[in-house]
Amino acid sequence: MNEELFISGRDNLNIDPVLHIWHWQIPVYLFLGGLAAGLLFFASLYTIQNKDKEYRTAVKIAPFLAPFALILGLIALFLDLKHKLFFWQLYTTIRLESPMSWGAWTLMIITPLSMIWAASYIKEIFPNWDWKFKWLIQFDKWVVKNRKVFAWLNIYYAIILGVYTGILLSAFNARPLWNTSLLGPLFLVSGLSTGAATIMWMSKDQAERKMFSKIDLILIGIELFFIVHLFMGFLASSQVQIEAANLFLGGEYTAMFWIFVVGIGLIIPAVLETLELLGKHIPVFVPATLILIGGLVFRFIMVDAGQVTRYLY
Amino acid sequence: MRYAMAIDTRKCVGCSDCVVACQTENNVPIGYCRDWIVETVAGTYPNVEIELRSERCNHCDNSPCVRCCPTGASHYEEGGIVTVHHNECIGCGACIQSCPYDARYSHPEGYVDKCTFCLHRVEKGQKPACVSVCPTKCMYFGDLDDPNSEVSVVMRNRNHKVLAPEAGTKPHIFYLT
């Protein structure tokens, strides 16, 4: 047997023995970003399709969560920064090569967009609401009149945001687990499904719930398909990526991933939603919470496991 | 001009003088290092081969750390040296994730730090601290574009390799084998 043993004299904090420079903040940031992207995507989609009456929760109510999710996400990102007083440097330049940079800018645009979206429905939900200032009243009117334009802007940035949560990781060639172009679409779909689950949970309307149940089922199917492809791709790739896949196929993340992400986060909710569609009564919060937990755990595992995978020792 | 370093794995004895010299020269905080020694043992006893390497940032040509930096804090200096402007660094850690050699670390003050090829010495025509202190003289530093520099000469005459070439970073620390 040909053994190779590495002994390194390096012992830098958070770098050795395994890299652990990103903690809970980044997965939380990615989760909240994906959730907001999902909420805004469906709100805009049904506005563009003129279905805002049928899907009232999706278009008018659930988007209220988006600005909160985005702001909490930004706070999580800020907490991750280790040279916090210099955070403004992020907004002195745009570097297209750096996902961190264009992602931060995307958030800078979509956060106010999501606030405008939610604010423009306040009057509809609370008819006695008064914007007090004249310019606010006028602005509100202007937004309502140009709703479609805002819907297009929102859907565009929601997709960028959703994909970005994956690309932030996949752009790192040095971490073989992340280095696959599937991560962008996978995180987008996962974000959309957490958004759909939230809308389903919040909705009081049977038809709307049913629709989002179906959407969730489709999204879960796509996610499973991507996950299988992810591992197929890794296993057919270079040694470092085979090792990355093996972390999930017998290695230390196997139980966590297959039980929490695939089992509890995807398959069980899919079964419950199928039963619901077949007429059995399942409390809606059960599949919805499971999907949300699955989405969060998925991001924690990906961020954590990715840092374990590497080229050298 | 393209600075590079060639390190003779057959002369290195793993004494860690380069590590200490760097820590002293660059005020590296206690417990951290910008360069370090790696020992690999390959084969089965008694047919084993040992390699000793002094490692550090590779000052890559295609540096993922420069590419992923959102603020431009990580950048190229004259001669391809990769350094970090501490006052532009937000400590996001992206560059740490991006380096296949894990050559960067988060300085206790918050910014990211790493080997600078002792830019402040090189600018004055001196050699990096690690190179000048090595008791076995196993390190060669200089300009690869100059065919007569000591690094060019030694690389012409010896076999050499780089670490993790498959990562595509075009590293500029060469190991003479």
Ligand code: SF4
């Ligand atoms: S070795 Fe790492 S830190 Fe140095 S230039 Fe290459 S990628 Fe950047």
Ligand code: SF4
């Ligand atoms: S930690 Fe600093 S140098 Fe590294 S990518 Fe972030 S801002 Fe750039």
